[in-house]
Amino acid sequence: xxxxxxxxxxxxxxxxxxxxxxxxxxxxxxxxxxxxxxxxxxxxxxxxxxxxxxxxxxxxxxxxxxxxxxxxxxxxxxxxxxxxxxxxxxxxxxxxxxxxxxxxxxxxxxxxxxxxxxxxxxxxxxxxxxxxxxxxxxxxxxxxxxxxxxxxxxxxxxxxxxxxxxxxxxxxxxxxxxxxxxxxxxxxxxxxxxxxxxxxxxxxxxxxxxxxxxxxxxxxxxxxxxxxxxxxxxxxxxxxxxxxxxxxxxxxxxxxxxxxxxxxxxxxxxxxxxxxxxxxxxxxxxxxxxxxxxxxxxxxxxxxxxxxxxxxxxxxxxxxxxxxxxxxxxxxxxxxxxxxxxxxxxxxxxxxxxxxxxxxxxxxxxxxxxxxxxxxxxxxxxxxxxxxxxxxxxxxxxxxxxxxxxxxxxxxxxxxxxxxxxxxxxxxxxxxxxxxxxxxxxxxxxxxxxxxxxxxxxxxxxxxxxxxxxxxxxxxxxxxxxxxxxxxxxxxxxxxxxxxxxxxxxxxxxxxxxxxxxxxxxxxxxxxxxxxxxxxxxxxxxxxxxxxxxxxxxxxxxxxxxxxxxxxxxxxxxxxxxxxxxxxxxxxxxxxxxxxxxxxxxxxxx
Amino acid sequence: xxxxxxxxxxxxxxxxxxxxxxxxxxxxxxxxxxxxxxxxxxxxxxxxxxxxxxxxxxxxxxxxxxxxxxxxxxxxxxxxxxxxxxxxxxxxxxxxxxxxxxxxxxxxxxxxxxxxxxxxxxxxxxxxxxxxxxxxxxxxxxxxxxxxxxxxxxxxxxxxxxxxxxxxxxxxxxxxxxxxxxxxxxxxxxxxxxxxxxxxxxxxxxxxxxxxxxxxxxxxxxxxxxxxxxxxxxxxxxxxxxxxxxxxxxxxxxxxxxxxxxxxxxxxxx
Numbered sequence: 001x002x003x004x005x006x007x008x009x010x011x012x013x014x015x016x017x018x019x020x021x022x023x024x025x026x027x028x029x030x031x032x033x034x035x036x037x038x039x040x041x042x043x044x045x046x047x048x049x050x051x052x053x054x055x056x057x058x059x060x061x062x063x064x065x066x067x068x069x070x071x072x073x074x075x076x077x078x079x080x081x082x083x084x085x086x087x088x089x090x091x092x093x094x095x096x097x098x099x100x101x102x103x104x105x106x107x108x109x110x111x112x113x114x115x116x117x118x119x120x121x122x123x124x125x126x127x128x129x130x131x132x133x134x135x136x137x138x139x140x141x142x143x144x145x146x147x148x149x150x151x152x153x154x155x156x157x158x159x160x161x162x163x164x165x166x167x168x169x170x171x172x173x174x175x176x177x178x179x180x181x182x183x184x185x186x187x188x189x190x191x192x193x194x195x196x197x198x199x200x201x202x203x204x205x206x207x208x209x210x211x212x213x214x215x216x217x218x219x220x221x222x223x224x225x226x227x228x229x230x231x232x233x234x235x236x237x238x239x240x241x242x243x244x245x246x247x248x249x250x251x252x253x254x255x256x257x258x259x260x261x262x263x264x265x266x267x268x269x270x271x272x273x274x275x276x277x278x279x280x281x282x283x284x285x286x287x288x289x290x291x292x293x294x295x296x297x298x299x300x301x302x303x304x305x306x307x308x309x310x311x312x313x314x315x316x317x318x319x320x321x322x323x324x325x326x327x328x329x330x331x332x333x334x335x336x337x338x339x340x341x342x343x344x345x346x347x348x349x350x351x352x353x354x355x356x357x358x359x360x361x362x363x364x365x366x367x368x369x370x371x372x373x374x375x376x377x378x379x380x381x382x383x384x385x386x387x388x389x390x391x392x393x394x395x396x397x398x399x400x401x402x403x404x405x406x407x408x409x410x411x412x413x414x415x416x417x418x419x420x421x422x423x424x425x426x427x428x429x430x431x432x433x434x435x436x437x438x439x440x441x442x443x444x445x446x447x448x449x450x451x452x453x454x455x456x457x458x459x460x461x462x463x464x465x466x467x468x469x470x471x472x473x474x475x476x477x478x479x480x481x482x483x484x485x486x487x488x489x490x491x492x493x494x495x496x497x498x499x500x501x502x503x504x505x506x507x508x509x510x511x512x513x514x515x516x517x518x519x520x521x522x523x524x525x526x527x528x529x530x531x532x533x534x535x536x537x538x539x540x541x542x543x544x545x546x547x548x549x550x551x552x553x554x555x556x557x558x559x560x561x562x563x564x565x566x567x568x569x570x571x572x573x574x575x576x577x578x579x580x581x582x583x584x585x586x587x588x589x590x591x592x593x594x595x596x597x598x599x600x601x602x603x604x605x606x
Numbered sequence: 607x608x609x610x611x612x613x614x615x616x617x618x619x620x621x622x623x624x625x626x627x628x629x630x631x632x633x634x635x636x637x638x639x640x641x642x643x644x645x646x647x648x649x650x651x652x653x654x655x656x657x658x659x660x661x662x663x664x665x666x667x668x669x670x671x672x673x674x675x676x677x678x679x680x681x682x683x684x685x686x687x688x689x690x691x692x693x694x695x696x697x698x699x700x701x702x703x704x705x706x707x708x709x710x711x712x713x714x715x716x717x718x719x720x721x722x723x724x725x726x727x728x729x730x731x732x733x734x735x736x737x738x739x740x741x742x743x744x745x746x747x748x749x750x751x752x753x754x755x756x757x758x759x760x761x762x763x764x765x766x767x768x769x770x771x772x773x774x775x776x777x778x779x780x781x782x783x784x785x786x787x788x789x790x791x792x793x794x795x796x797x798x799x800x801x802x803x804x805x806x807x808x809x810x811x812x813x814x815x816x817x818x819x820x821x822x823x824x825x826x827x828x829x830x831x832x833x834x835x836x837x838x839x840x841x842x843x844x845x846x847x848x849x850x851x852x853x854x855x856x857x858x859x860x861x862x863x864x865x866x867x868x869x870x871x872x873x874x875x876x
Binding site: 034035036037040043048058060061062070071072073074075077079084099100101105106224227229234236265266267268278279280282316330333375389391395396397398400429 | 614616618624625628629632643655657658659660661691722741744745747750764765766767768769770771772773775777790793795847850851852855857861864865868
């Protein structure tokens with residue numbers, strides 16, 4: 001007789017490939033259904049005018065039956081040949097992937113149901129990937145609906161080849177051709193497949209083993225709570241991995257102090273000797289250590305304690321992670337804010353392509369870094385996967401599930417400083433330096449002010465750094481020699497850099513006549529830099545002469561005046577050119593504002 | 607066959623239920639547990655005593671229709687005294703206040719929903735622990751361990767949160783609450799085997815008298831005994847290995863119409 005180890009087996013696969021029907025059929029064939037359940041299925045089928053629909057055994061919700069789709073996961077326990085099986089039904093529809101994960105998360109094995117007529121579906125691939133991601137290593141493929149095939153033998157052979165290639169991460173222990181509808185190779189070997197000599201579905205199930213809890217990994221005890229009974233503090237611990245025995249020397253984390261588990265207690269027995277992975281334990285520690293919920297008691301090789309953490313997450317939310325965004329992270333009983341750092345990347349499960357940016361994150365794998373507000377205790381997945389399991393939330397909603405994969409050291413100043421990423425996340429757009437260059441009187445200051453108003457009214461944080469203002473404040477020591485002009489550009493660029501660092505769009509309006517100076521400003525900028533050539537013919541600028549400077553230059557009152565006795569080097573390839581002799585102020589400002597808006601927008605968040 | 611040599615599966619279920627109870631107590635306050643005095647919720651009270659080292663740190667609520675069987679009330683009084691339990695009876699409103707479109711027995715059962723709603727409105731608990739199991743009834747099979755309820759107590763079965771690796775939905779909007787189901791993965795047979803191993807008291811009504819016994823306890827107007835010769839707990843467990851009858855066969859409310867139980871639960875029934 002097989003030990004009653006209670007293996008949990010999840011049914012996965014593409015929608016409509018027959019998962020619920022297969023399990024309903026199996027239970028029927030094993031005579032594991034109550035008569036009233038059979039009556040219920042027959043009556044509900046008749047009411048809907050369909051042939052006996054065995055999926056109704058598990059698809060109990062009215063909407064599931066009416067729409068013939070599994071919406072939420074359920075589990076059913078049956079006993080066969082003295083052995084207990086827990087079968088977990090998981091929805092195959094893309095929309096219900098979170099429910100599929102809920103079902104599959106603690107399974108020992110999976111059955112991937114594939115419609116032999118339809119072949120590998122989109123969710124077949126995704127489910128197979130997810131099962132491996134969750135750490136499920138025992139996989140059976142049920143090639144369903146062989147009753148619909150004309151040349152079953154060659155089709156099954158062809159599909160088996162395809163599947164073994166697609167399932168290289170978790171090679172299936174069996175590929176069973178079957179018909180849930182007719183019961184072929186489900187509980188009984190079918191005459192219809194004389195060419196098949198592998199196990200029946202039931203035989204394949206019988207070969208599955210319950211995965212033992214990770215008692216062989218380093219000890220990790222999650223502190224769920226601390227109770228005071230008869231003057232004694234009892235730490236309520238959940239052993240995530242390893243073995244705990246009374247008398248063990250442990251480390252309390254993140255405090256990083258040595259403690260001893262003096263006694264392990266249970267009610268009503270009193271003292272017990274040990275507890276292992278998957279079990280709870282009442283722990284009395286020595287001394288007067290302050291232990292609280294969220295702490296970890298560790299033994300053996302110690303876990304990571306860090307505030308900068310690398311994560312590999314299966315993303316559930318429509319909106320991907322945004323750099324600087326404040327999320328919430330749960331790891332064990334720890335629950336703390338986690339700010340997205342750097343640029344997340346998405347691994348597209350369908351195309352097996354890695355790409356930067358977090359667009360289309362939903363239902364794909366996202367690699368990202370986060371910074372927590374206090375030290376987090378965790379393990380790296382490759383060392384101790386159970387103690388690396390984590391979820392991310394926005395508010396109260398779980399948006400991603402996955403594992404901690406890396407720990408990064410952080411200097412104290414790094415964690416203390418507010419980053420540009422965080423400021424940009426708050427502003428909702430990128431910072432940038434927009435450098436307006438052109439002859440005196442070409443309209444730089446007028447355009448900058450008009451565009452500033454337009455952008456401000458559209459909710460963009462924006463400031464103008466005006467050359468004339470700098471002249472009368474920061475640059476009173478500078479004249480108009482080539483060297484002084486270079487210095488003026490350098491200072492304007494520095495001021496613009498400080499302003500841009502606050503997350504603002506910074507418009508610089510400065511004649512800046514020399515290409516080399518402008519190039520230096522661009523090269524030293526630590527923010528996106530756009531050169532805008534405000535272009536009008538010299539004659540027009542001189543005719544406008546808003547401050548009367550051309551007149552004074554012509555009169556010899558001003559020396560080294562740009563356009564008169566000092567050259568203006570027009571940008572050969574500006575990022576934007578605005579012809580103010582051809583455009584009205586309104587049109588030019590609107591073009592400038594739109595140009596800026598397009599370049600500072602963050603990836604659309606839907 | 608019914609000899610319980612190997613009960614490691616019960617150990618696993620017990621540890622899991624204790625962890626769930628502790629998680630609920632640490633994250634939801636105030637917290638209360640529903641106790642119907644049936645075998646499941648009595649095993650649950652026993653598990654709570656284990657989880658909290660002998661002392662149940664929250665009240666036990668009896669949704670009282672005045673129609674429980676007399677032996678059930680006597681069982682309550684005995685155990686409340688022996689185990690020093692804080693038991694509170696919540697009197698349920700009359701049937702006339704239940705949804706009139708429900709079939710008759712479901713309408714009678716809905717009195718408990720209304721009683722629970724009154725308790726929730728008055729006491730504003732964040733968590734209500736209930737002893738339901740997946741194998742009792744197919745819509746209960748779709749439940750979560752931590753199951754968020756709306757302000758009216760309703761269950762939004764189409765939008766349940768993901769629940770995995772022991773990470774539960776523990777945030778409670780104002781006026782709403784979380785139903786906590788530590789026995790969700792247990793079967794009827796598990797509960798009886800556990801009751802036997804732990805020697806947990808149970809109402810005598812479960813044992814056969816003159817060829818009939820109660821397999822599930824509910825109000826006397828809508829619950830009936832079923833044919834059985836199982837006069838001891840060993841015989842009950844042996845019977846479960848062979849019976850073709852479902853546990854709630856004596857509960858008329860389950861089968862009045864295909865959707866009556868789902869409608870009850872969507873409105874907040876246990």
